[in-house]
Amino acid sequence: MHRARLNLLSTLLCLAVLANPCLSAAVKSKDWWETAQFYQIYPRSFMDSDGDGIGDLNGITSKLEYLKDLGVTAAWLSPIFTSPMVDFGYDISDFFDIQPEYGTLDDFRALIKKAKELDLKIILDFVPNHSSDENEWFKKSVKREKGYEDYYVWHDGKVNAETGKREPPSNWLQAFRGSAWEWNDVRQQYYLHQFAVQQADLNYRNPLVVEQMKRVLRYWLDLGVAGFRCDAVPVLFEIETDENGQYADEEVSGLTDDVDARNYLKSDLIENRAETIDMAYQWRVVMDDYQRIHGGDTRVLLIETYAPPAYTMQFYGNRSVEGAHLPFNFNLITGPASDGVSASSIKTAVDSWLNNLPPGRTANWVIGNHDQRRAASRYGAANADAMNMLVMILPGASVTYQGEELAMTDGEISWEDTQDPAACNSNADIYEQFTRDPSRTPFHWTSGTNAGFSTAQKTWLPLAPDYATVNVETESSAERSHLKIYKALVELRKTSTTLQKGSTKYGVLKENVFVVKRYLSGSESIVYVANLASKGITVDLYEFDKTLPTHLNLLIRSLQSSKKENALFEVYELSLAAGEALVLSTI
Numbered sequence: 001m002h003r004a005r006l007n008l009l010s011t012l013l014c015l016a017v018l019a020n021p022c023l024s025a026a027v028k029s030k031d032w033w034e035t036a037q038f039y040q041i042y043p044r045s046f047m048d049s050d051g052d053g054i055g056d057l058n059g060i061t062s063k064l065e066y067l068k069d070l071g072v073t074a075a076w077l078s079p080i081f082t083s084p085m086v087d088f089g090y091d092i093s094d095f096f097d098i099q100p101e102y103g104t105l106d107d108f109r110a111l112i113k114k115a116k117e118l119d120l121k122i123i124l125d126f127v128p129n130h131s132s133d134e135n136e137w138f139k140k141s142v143k144r145e146k147g148y149e150d151y152y153v154w155h156d157g158k159v160n161a162e163t164g165k166r167e168p169p170s171n172w173l174q175a176f177r178g179s180a181w182e183w184n185d186v187r188q189q190y191y192l193h194q195f196a197v198q199q200a201d202l203n204y205r206n207p208l209v210v211e212q213m214k215r216v217l218r219y220w221l222d223l224g225v226a227g228f229r230c231d232a233v234p235v236l237f238e239i240e241t242d243e244n245g246q247y248a249d250e251e252v253s254g255l256t257d258d259v260d261a262r263n264y265l266k267s268d269l270i271e272n273r274a275e276t277i278d279m280a281y282q283w284r285v286v287m288d289d290y291q292r293i294h295g296g297d298t299r300v301l302l303i304e305t306y307a308p309p310a311y312t313m314q315f316y317g318n319r320s321v322e323g324a325h326l327p328f329n330f331n332l333i334t335g336p337a338s339d340g341v342s343a344s345s346i347k348t349a350v351d352s353w354l355n356n357l358p359p360g361r362t363a364n365w366v367i368g369n370h371d372q373r374r375a376a377s378r379y380g381a382a383n384a385d386a387m388n389m390l391v392m393i394l395p396g397a398s399v400t401y402q403g404e405e406l407a408m409t410d411g412e413i414s415w416e417d418t419q420d421p422a423a424c425n426s427n428a429d430i431y432e433q434f435t436r437d438p439s440r441t442p443f444h445w446t447s448g449t450n451a452g453f454s455t456a457q458k459t460w461l462p463l464a465p466d467y468a469t470v471n472v473e474t475e476s477s478a479e480r481s482h483l484k485i486y487k488a489l490v491e492l493r494k495t496s497t498t499l500q501k502g503s504t505k506y507g508v509l510k511e512n513v514f515v516v517k518r519y520l521s522g523s524e525s526i527v528y529v530a531n532l533a534s535k536g537i538t539v540d541l542y543e544f545d546k547t548l549p550t551h552l553n554l555l556i557r558s559l560q561s562s563k564k565e566n567a568l569f570e571v572y573e574l575s576l577a578a579g580e581a582l583v584l585s586t587i
C-alpha cells in the first residue's frame with residue numbers, strides 16, 4: 001500500500017481509539033540506535049582468514065552471517081588502521097588506510113558491501129587523542145614543517161635549579177606507567193603522550209588538527225560506515241600552560257609508593273575538561289551534516305568515557321545542542337567489579353546511570369571490552385546468563401563484547417607470551433595486575449584446532465583453556481547453552497514493544513536478588529529476576545511490586561534453572577537456585 005495512505009489509515013485508527021497511546025507511540029518512535037544490539041569485534045582475535053595467526057578483515061566478512069544470526073544490529077570494530085601495533089591499533093600511523101596484516105581498503109569495501117546485504121551496520125573505532133609517532137604528521141611536526149609545528153603538544157620542559165638538568169614539563173604520568181612526557185632529540189623538546197611513548201597526543205587547540213580529524217570522520221563515512229565509537233575521549237584536552245608558560249603538576253594522592261602508576265587526587269588537569277565536551281558536539285555536527293547531505297540512516301557517535309556521571313552525561317548534549325548519541329555506560333564494569341557482583345552493586349550502577357540521565361536521552365549498558373577481564377570471569381561464570389539478560393532487559397541500547405554470548409572466560413597468558421604494553425611496561429612479578437591480554441585471546445568458533453580461529457601453528461595470543469566446550473559450534477548444537485539463551489534474549493528485545501518503549505522499575509529483594517520490571521500500557525510486562533547468591537532462595541515478588549498478577553509466564557531462563565519455559569510460576573513464592581535468572585512476562 002502507498003505510504004501516505006498507510007499513514008492516513010493509522011491516523012484514522014488513532015482517532016478511533018482516542019489519541020493517547022497513538023500519540024505517545026508516534027512521539028516515541030525510536031531511531032535504530034536507540035534499541036540497537038551493538039557488538040564489539042576485536043579484529044585481531046575474531047577470525048583469521050589467511051593462517052598467519054592474526055584475525056583480519058576477510059575473516060570478519062566471512063563471519064558476518066554469524067552476527068546476523070545472533071540478531072546484532074551494528075558491529076563496532078576496534079582499530080583496523082595502519083599501525084606499528086605498539087598498542088594493537090590504538091597507535092595509528094595512517095588514519096586513512098588499513099593495517100596490511102588486516103587487509104586492504106578493497107577488503108574493507110567488501111566487508112561493508114556484505115554487511116549492507118545482510119542489513120548489518122559497521123561502526124569504526126575513532127582514536128582522536130593521539131597518533132603513532134610513526135605517523136607522517138608527527139614526523140613533520142618533529143621537523144617543524146610548516147603547518148605541522150603545533151600538531152602535537154610540545155614543551156621545552158624545565159631546568160632543575162639544583163642539578164642544572166632538564167626535566168619534563170610536569171609530573172603527569174601516562175596510562176601505561178611512567179612519565180607522560182618524552183624527550184625528542186631532533187626537535188629538542190618534550191612531547192605529551194597520555195598513553196604509550198609511541199602514542200603522541202594531538203594538539204586540539206590547533207584548528208588544523210581539529211579539521212584534519214573531521215576529515216578522518218568524513219573519509220570513513222564516505223566508505224559507508226554507520227558511525228564511530230570514539231576512543232579515550234576525556235583525555236583529549238589538558239590544561240593550558242600558565243602565564244609563565246608552565247604546566248601545573250597533578251596533586252599526588254600518596255596512596256601508593258608505586259611512582260609509575262597514576263595516583264592523582266583528582267586528575268582534572270589531564271582529563272574531563274570542558275573543551276572536550278564541545279569537541280564531541282562538533283563531531284555530532286559532522287555526523288548530522290553528513291546525513292543531511294547524503295541521506296541514509298542516522299550516523300552514530302558512541303563515546304568511551306570512564307568519568308564521573310556529571311561529566312559523562314554532558315556528552316549527550318544539552319538543551320540547545322546535540323552531542324554523542326551514546327556515551328558508553330561502564331557502571332556495570334566499574335561498580336560491581338570491585339566487590340564481586342551483588343544485587344546491591346548492580347542497583348547502585350543502574351541508579352547512577354538512570355538517575356543522572358538527562359530527559360529524553362537513551363541509556364546503554366556495557367559489561368565488557370578489550371580492556372577488562374571477560375565478563376564471565378569478573379562476575380563469575382555462574383552469573384554469565386544473568387548479566388547478559390540484565391543488559392538486554394534494561395532500557396536502551398545494549399553492547400556485547402565478542403565472546404560474551406558464549407560466556408567466554410579469560411585466557412591465561414604467561415609473561416613470555418605477554419603482548420599488551422600496559423603489562424610489558426611492568427615486570428614478570430606484577431604484570432598480571434596490568435595485562436589486558438586475557439580478554440583478547442582468539443574467539444572460539446569450534447572445538448577443533450585453534451578453536452577454528454586460525455590454521456596457524458601459533459596464534460598471536462594463546463587460546464583460552466576452555467575452548468573445547470565454550471565455542472559457537474558446541475553451543476549451537478547443545479540443547480541449552482549460553483549462546484541459545486543470548487539469542488532468545490535478542491529476539492525478545494526485537495519483538496517486545498515493552499522492552500523497546502516501556503517504563504522501568506527495579507530493585508533488590510532479600511540479600512542478593514535483583515529484579516527489573518518493564519511495563520507499558522496496553523502491552524505485557526516483562527519481569528527479570530536474578531539470584532546472584534551462591535545458594536538457593538525463595539522470594540515474594542509482591543515485596544517488589546504489588547501490582548503484579550498472581551502468576552507469571554516463564555520466557556527465558558539461565559542454564560542453572562530447571563524450570564520449564566512457557567509455564568506459569570507463582571509470584572509470591574518463587575524459588576530460585578544459585579545463579580538462577582529468569583525472564584518472565586504477564587500473559
Ligand SMILES: *[C@@H]1O[C@H](CO)[C@@H](O)[C@H](O)[C@H]1NC(C)=O
Binds near residue numbers: 277278281319320321
Ligand atoms: C550547551 O553547549 C553549548 C556548546 O558547548 C554551550 O555554548 C551552551 O552554553 C550550552 N547550553 C546550555 C543550556 O548549557
Ligand SMILES: CC(=O)N[C@H]1CO[C@H](CO)[C@@H](O)[C@@H]1O
Binds near residue numbers: 087090091369
Ligand atoms: C576500551 C578501549 O577502547 N580502550 C582503549 C582506550 O584507549 C587506549 C589508548 O588508545 C587503548 O589502549 C585502550 O585499549
Ligand SMILES: [Ca+2]
Binds near residue numbers: 048049051055056101
Ligand atoms: Ca590473518
Ligand SMILES: [Ca+2]
Binds near residue numbers: 129236238
Ligand atoms: Ca590529549
